[in-house]
Amino acid sequence: MACAGTGCLSNRSADVKKTLQEEIARHGLDDEVLVVSTGCNGFCEQGPILVALPDGIFYQKVTVKDVPGLVEKYLLGGEPVESLLYRPPGQKEAVARMKDIQFFRDQRPIVLRNKGLIDPESIDEYIGMDGYQAMVKGLLEMTPEQIVEEVKKSGLRGRGGAGFPTGVKWEFCRKSPGNGKFLICNADEGDPGAFMDRSILEADPHSVLEGMVLAARAIGASEGVVYVRDEYPLALRRLQIAIQQAGDYGFLGEDILGSGHDFRIRVVRGGGAFVCGEETALIRSVEGRPGRPVPRPPFPAQKGLWGRPTVINNVETLSNVPTILREGGEWYARMGTSSSRGTKVFSLVGKVNNTGLVEVPMGTTLRQIIFDIGGGIPGGKRFKAIQSGGPSGGCIPESLVDLPVDYEELTKVGAIMGSGGLIVMDETSCMVDVARFFLGFLMDESCGKCTPCREGILRMHEILTDITEGRGTMEQLALLEELALAVKDASLCALGGTAPNPVLSTLRYFRDEYVAHIRDRKCPAGVCRSLIHYRILSERCTGCTACARACPAEAVKGKKKEKHEINAEVCIRCGACHEACNFEAVQVY
Amino acid sequence: MPRVSVEELKAIRERFRGFRRLREGKARARVVVHMGACGLKAGGRNILSRLLAAREQERAGEEVLVTVSGCAGQCDQEPMITVEVEGEDPVRYGRLNEETAVRILEEHAIGGRVVSEFVCVPSRTSGGVP
Numbered sequence: 180m181a182c183a184g185t186g187c188l189s190n191r192s193a194d195v196k197k198t199l200q201e202e203i204a205r206h207g208l209d210d211e212v213l214v215v216s217t218g219c220n221g222f223c224e225q226g227p228i229l230v231a232l233p234d235g236i237f238y239q240k241v242t243v244k245d246v247p248g249l250v251e252k253y254l255l256g257g258e259p260v261e262s263l264l265y266r267p268p269g270q271k272e273a274v275a276r277m278k279d280i281q282f283f284r285d286q287r288p289i290v291l292r293n294k295g296l297i298d299p300e301s302i303d304e305y306i307g308m309d310g311y312q313a314m315v316k317g318l319l320e321m322t323p324e325q326i327v328e329e330v331k332k333s334g335l336r337g338r339g340g341a342g343f344p345t346g347v348k349w350e351f352c353r354k355s356p357g358n359g360k361f362l363i364c365n366a367d368e369g370d371p372g373a374f375m376d377r378s379i380l381e382a383d384p385h386s387v388l389e390g391m392v393l394a395a396r397a398i399g400a401s402e403g404v405v406y407v408r409d410e411y412p413l414a415l416r417r418l419q420i421a422i423q424q425a426g427d428y429g430f431l432g433e434d435i436l437g438s439g440h441d442f443r444i445r446v447v448r449g450g451g452a453f454v455c456g457e458e459t460a461l462i463r464s465v466e467g468r469p470g471r472p473v474p475r476p477p478f479p480a481q482k483g484l485w486g487r488p489t490v491i492n493n494v495e496t497l498s499n500v501p502t503i504l505r506e507g508g509e510w511y512a513r514m515g516t517s518s519s520r521g522t523k524v525f526s527l528v529g530k531v532n533n534t535g536l537v538e539v540p541m542g543t544t545l546r547q548i549i550f551d552i553g554g555g556i557p558g559g560k561r562f563k564a565i566q567s568g569g570p571s572g573g574c575i576p577e578s579l580v581d582l583p584v585d586y587e588e589l590t591k592v593g594a595i596m597g598s599g600g601l602i603v604m605d606e607t608s609c610m611v612d613v614a615r616f617f618l619g620f621l622m623d624e625s626c627g628k629c630t631p632c633r634e635g636i637l638r639m640h641e642i643l644t645d646i647t648e649g650r651g652t653m654e655q656l657a658l659l660e661e662l663a664l665a666v667k668d669a670s671l672c673a674l675g676g677t678a679p680n681p682v683l684s685t686l687r688y689f690r691d692e693y694v695a696h697i698r699d700r701k702c703p704a705g706v707c708r709s710l711i712h713y714r715i716l717s718e719r720c721t722g723c724t725a726c727a728r729a730c731p732a733e734a735v736k737g738k739k740k741e742k743h744e745i746n747a748e749v750c751i752r753c754g755a756c757h758e759a760c761n762f763e764a765v766q767v768y
Numbered sequence: 769m770p771r772v773s774v775e776e777l778k779a780i781r782e783r784f785r786g787f788r789r790l791r792e793g794k795a796r797a798r799v800v801v802h803m804g805a806c807g808l809k810a811g812g813r814n815i816l817s818r819l820l821a822a823r824e825q826e827r828a829g830e831e832v833l834v835t836v837s838g839c840a841g842q843c844d845q846e847p848m849i850t851v852e853v854e855g856e857d858p859v860r861y862g863r864l865n866e867e868t869a870v871r872i873l874e875e876h877a878i879g880g881r882v883v884s885e886f887v888c889v890p891s892r893t894s895g896g897v898p
C-alpha cells in the first residue's frame with residue numbers, strides 16, 4: 180500500500196511507487212506482490228509511507244534509494260528492514276507493525292476506515308469494503324423518514340463547525356414546502372492547517388457520494404452540488420473519477436437501483452476564500468454571485484440555493500452517514516459523550532512529534548491526543564497551549580490538558596470544535612503574537628459586508644500590533660476586550676462572530692503575557708522582535724564565527740577564535756545567529 | 769449504461785472478499801513460507817509460487833493467507849513453512865518440496881489435520897516468526 184495522499188506525494192511517493200513496481204518486476208515477483216496507491220494514511224509526519232500487507236509492516240520515509248534493498252531484504256528475504264521502521268520519539272526499539280504504533284493504536288477510524296486500505300480510484304474496492312450497502316438499505320428497505328430517524332438516533336452533529344444535529348436539519352428541510360430541493364456538500368475547507376476533508380475525498384471519495392445519495396433521499400432532493408476549493412486538485416480529480424464510476428454503475432442518475440429516486444451530482448470549484456465556506460456565502464458563490472453571507476433566517480433549509488430548500492453538509496458529516504445506516508444509529512451513538520456522539524477527525528499540527536490526521540471518539544482528552552497519539556512535544560520543550568477550531572478558535576492552556584474534547588466542553592473553555600484543527604504550541608510561542616497572527620488572517624478574509632467584522636477586526640489587529648511592537652497601553656487592552664465582545668455580538672455571520680476567540684481566550688489564560696508586553700516592554704517567550712535583544716554570552720562563545728556568517732545584517736562582530744558581540748543598533752533581531760550557534764551562547768532577552 | 773443491480777453489487781463484494789481479508793490480515797489460517805537466505809537457497813521461492821497457485825485453485829483465497837517470513841533458525845530443515853490455524857498453536861514443517869508443501873496447505877491449512885510426517889522436531893536454536 181503506497182500512500183498517495185498530498186503530503187506523501189509531495190515527498191515523491193509516486194517515484195517510490197514506480198521504482199517499487201520496477202524492482203518487483205525485475206525480481207519476477209509481479210504475481211505475488213501487488214502495489215496499490217491509497218489515499219492519505221494519516222501519519223503524514225513520516226511520509227512517504229508504505230504499508231506491507233498482510234503482515235501490516237509500516238515503512239516510513241521511504242526514498243527511491245531505499246526501494247531495491249526493501250525488495251531484496253523484505254519481499255524476498257522476509258525480514259523487515261530495520262532502518263525504515265518507525266521509532267517512537269526517545270526510544271531505541273523500532274516498532275514494525277502498524278497496529279502496534281501508538282499513533283494508530285489509540286485511534287478509532289469510522290470516517291477514515293478505508294484510508295490506506297483501498298484504491299480511492301476503484302469503486303469495486305470500495306464495494307469490497309461493504310461500500311454502497313447502506314445505499315441499498317436506504318433506498319430499497321427504508322422510507323426517507325426512517326433514514327432521518329436513524330440519523331437522529333445516531334446523534335450525529337455537523338462536522339463543519341457549528342455542530343448542528345444532522346438529522347434535525349434534514350427533517351427541517353424535508354418538511355419545508357417546495358420542490359426542486361438541493362443538497363450541497365461543503366468541501367471548501369478554508370481553515371489553514373486543516374486537511375481532513377481533503378483527505379477523505381482523496382482516500383475514500385465514494386463514502387461521501389454514498390452519504391450524499393442517502394441524504395438526498397432523506398430530504399427529497401434530486402440535485403446535488405459538491406463545492407470544492409480549487410486548491411485541492413487531487414481531491415477534485417478523485418472526486419470526479421468517483422462520480423463518473425458511480426454514474427456508470429447507476430448509483431447516480433435516474434431511478435437509482437430501481438427505487439424511483441433520481442439524484443445527480445455536479446462539482447463546483449471554489450476560489451478559496453475563507454468566507455465562502457460559510458453556508459449562505461457558499462450558496463451565493465454557487466449561484467455565481469460574490470460570496471458574501473446574508474442574514475439568517477431564512478435558513479438554507481427553507482430558502483437556499485436558487486431560493487429552494489437546501490441542506491448543506493460538511494464532507495466529514497456526509498462520510499459518516501453510510502456507516503450509521505449500515506451499523507445503525509444506536510451503534511454509532513454508543514461512541515462519544517452524551518452531547519457529542521461518534522468520532523471526530525482532527526488535524527494535529529504544530530509543535531508535536533506526530534503531526535497528521537487522527538480520528539478519535541468524542542470525549543478523548545487533549546492529553547491523549549497530544550501526548551499519546553501525538554507523541555508529545557519535540558525537542559524536550561514544554562507544552563504551552565493548543566489552538567482548537569482553526570483561526571477563529573481559542574487557545575486552551577496547559578492547565579486544561581485533561582479536558583475531554585467535545586462541542587460543549589470546548590465552548591465552555593472559550594474555544595470551538597470548528598472543523599477539527601488542532602495547533603499545538605510550545606514555550607517558544609508568544610500568545611499575543613499568536614492572537615495577532617490569527618486576527619491578521621481573519622482581517623484579510625473578512626468579506627467587508629458588515630461593519631463590526633470589517634472595522635472591528637481591523638482595529639483589534641492594530642491594537643495587537645501596537646502591543647507586540649512595544650507601543651501598547653493598558654487603556655488599549657481594555658478597548659481590545661470591549662471591541663472583541665462587540666464584534667462577537669454584532670457581526671452578520673460566524674466569521675465575525677468567532678473572530679474574537681483567539682483574543683478573548685488568550686486574554687483569559689495568558690493576560691500576564693499581554694501585561695508584560697505593555698508594562699515591562701518584554702516578550703516573555705522571546706518572539707516579538709521589537710521587544711527582544713540578542714546577546715552573546717562571552718563565557719560560552721568559542722569564536723567559531725557561525726553566528727557572524729549566518730547574520731544577514733552583518734551585526735555580529737569578532738574575529739575567529741575570539742569572543743563575538745552583537746551590535747544592537749544594526750541587529751534586525753531575526754534570530755539567525757541564535758539558530759546557528761552550537762554552544763547556546765546566543766541568548767534572547 | 770452498464771447499470772449494476774443489487775445482485776451484481778453483492779457479486780462484486782464477494783469477489784473482493786479475499787482481497788479484503790488479505791488487507792485486513794484476517795483469515796482462518798496463515799501459511800508462512802520461510803524465505804531467509806537459507807530458505808531461498810533451498811527453493812522457498814518456488815514453494816511460495818506453488819502455494820499461491822494451489823490456494824487459488826482450491827478457492828481458499830479468503831480463508832487461507834499465504835505470506836512470507838525470514839529464517840526460522842533451523843536452516844538445516846529448509847525449505848520450511850509454518851501453518852497457523854486460528855485458535856491453535858502454530859505448526860512448523862521442514863524438509864519440504866513443492867508437492868509436500870501443497871499437501872500441507874490442503875490437508876492442514878484447509879482441511880485442519882496436521883500432517884505429522886513433516887513436522888519439524890523443535891530445535892533449541894529455533895526463533896519465532898517475526
Ligand SMILES: Cc1cc2nc3c(=O)[nH]c(=O)nc-3n(C[C@H](O)[C@H](O)[C@H](O)COP(=O)(O)O)c2cc1C
Nearest residue numbers: 337338339365368369456457458492493496673674
Ligand atoms: C467563515 C466560515 C467558514 C466556514 N467554512 C466551512 C468550511 O470550510 N467547511 C464546512 O464544512 N463548513 C464551513 N463553515 C460552516 C458552514 O457554514 C456550515 O455550518 C456547514 O457547512 C454545515 O454543515 P454541517 O452541518 O455538516 O457541519 C464555515 C462557517 C463560517 C462562518
